Amino acid sequence: EPEVTQTPSHQVTQMGQEVILRCVPISNHLYFYWYRQILGQKVEFLVSFYNNEISEKSEIFDDQFSVERPDGSNFTLKIRSTKLEDSAMYFCASRPGHNQETQYFGPGTRLLVL
Amino acid sequence: AQTVTQSQPEMSVQEAETVTLSCTYDTSESDYYLFWYKQPPSRQMILVIRQEAYKQQNATENRFSVNFQKAAKSFSLKISDSQLGDAAMYFCAYLDGGSQGNLIFGKGTKLSVKP
Numbered sequence: 001e002p003e004v005t006q007t008p009s010h011q012v013t014q015m016g017q018e019v020i021l022r023c024v025p026i027s028n029h030l031y032f033y034w035y036r037q038i039l040g041q042k043v044e045f046l047v048s049f050y051n052n053e054i055s056e057k058s059e060i061f062d063d064q065f066s067v068e069r070p071d072g073s074n075f076t077l078k079i080r081s082t083k084l085e086d087s088a089m090y091f092c093a094s095r096p097g098h099n100q101e102t103q104y105f106g107p108g109t110r111l112l113v114l
Numbered sequence: 115a116q117t118v119t120q121s122q123p124e125m126s127v128q129e130a131e132t133v134t135l136s137c138t139y140d141t142s143e144s145d146y147y148l149f150w151y152k153q154p155p156s157r158q159m160i161l162v163i164r165q166e167a168y169k170q171q172n173a174t175e176n177r178f179s180v181n182f183q184k185a186a187k188s189f190s191l192k193i194s195d196s197q198l199g200d201a202a203m204y205f206c207a208y209l210d211g212g213s214q215g216n217l218i219f220g221k222g223t224k225l226s227v228k229p
């Protein structure tokens with residue numbers, strides 16, 4: 001069964017450094033998402049992406065964040081200058097398209113900012 | 115704004131018994147979807163079951179079923195014949211039918227299964 005994959009599974013970085021989290025959505029899916037989950041808290045929406053542009057973003061998704069689909073398969077989340085509070089689990093998700101509402105999540109990337 | 119509330123931070127069930135996890139939500143929309151996701155210790159989010167608001171029939175998926183009460187805005191998950199592998203965090207999530215897919219999650223319920 002096809003699934004969403006994410007790399008790396010874990011990343012440790014120094015405050016102020018840039019990180020890029022990578023996701024490969026399910027191949028025929030059209031909508032892509034990033035969520036984050038700070039330890040012990042609920043999952044929060046960051047951004048949705050469709051047709052090569054951001055379709056919706058939350059207040060969390062400020063100028064330090066960006067997303068890109070550089071080729072036909074990868075979907076990346078960049079954090080330009082990491083802060084301690086960016087430490088979290090980051091989940092990528094995708095869904096097939098219109099009238100197919102279920103989102104399928106990747107295994108997550110655990111980011112630790114020191 | 116839509117909200118999702120899970121009032122049970124933790125629940126416990128004996129193996130082979132049945133447990134019900136509660137979820138309520140608040141929305142003014144009539145077209146929406148509801149989901150239960152399971153998050154085991156590996157922290158991957160796994161879809162358990164989904165419900166379309168326009169469907170009156172409660173969704174079922176093997177040992178998992180929901181009690182969807184649209185008027186009461188309640189969406190509980192029943193797990194029958196609980197197994198050790200069911201131990202996980204369970205998140206209730208709401209999706210506005212008109213949105214691009216911004217899932218709104220509850221805070222989760224940690225389910226323990228006792229052998």
